[in-house]
Amino acid sequence: MEVMESKTQETTMPEVEVNNQPGGTITKIQPSTQPQEEWLKYGEQISSFLATLPEYLGTFYNKYKQPLIFAAVFVAAVIAVKVVLAVLDALNDIPLVAPSFELIGIGYSIWFVYRYLLKASTRKELTSEIQGLRSQVVGQNTSEA
Structure with a gap:
């Protein structure tokens, strides 16, 4: 019976030199101010959007008042029918x-x-x-x- 040898390929990683001597220096990277500016820009965009949102929703509601009311009544009717059917189903189990x-x-x-x-x-x-x-x-x- 033959035993097959598995071939393995060795991979090498580049060696990293670590300074283990006492009194070694560690380089600190200073945080960039650019991400803070980007966050401020995004914050301003969100703030302006939220400031105009009530006006936008008001005009949207006034423009589509009838379809929105119909959709709300339809959804409420569907929910009411489902609740009534669930109650009747529960009563039928008694x-x-x-x-x-x-x-x-x-x-x-x-x-x-x-x-x-x-x-x-x-x-x-x-x-x-x-x-x-x-x-x-x-x-x-x-x-x-």
């Missing part, structure tokens, strides 16, 4: 609550059919209520359209 919700839903459906859908007069009443609600939401009478 024993006997889910069947109780189902019974309440079935009972309300039966009442709604009995109250509004069995007779022609109550169907007309329901239609007029829906039309009134639609005109309040849309702002015009949609039966004329």
Whole structure:
């Protein structure tokens, strides 16, 4: 059986002479004033940006008021729906609550059919209520359209 020899390559580092004699001198590098000037320049830029930021945000808000309000309401609605769904999911994990919700839903459906859908007069009443609600939401009478 042959044993393969691994070849290693020696690398050499340049030798550094260290002064170990007592009383040796150590050279200190003085800090440059240029980085301080750069920091001052950056500080002035940030300060001027922060000074104009309220004015910029005010003009941005005035220019895009409607879309910003719509986006905020939309985000709030999505968050509210997620919270309600999480609460309902937590309630459904409690024993006997889910069947109780189902019974309440079935009972309300039966009442709604009995109250509004069995007779022609109550169907007309329901239609007029829906039309009134639609005109309040849309702002015009949609039966004329």
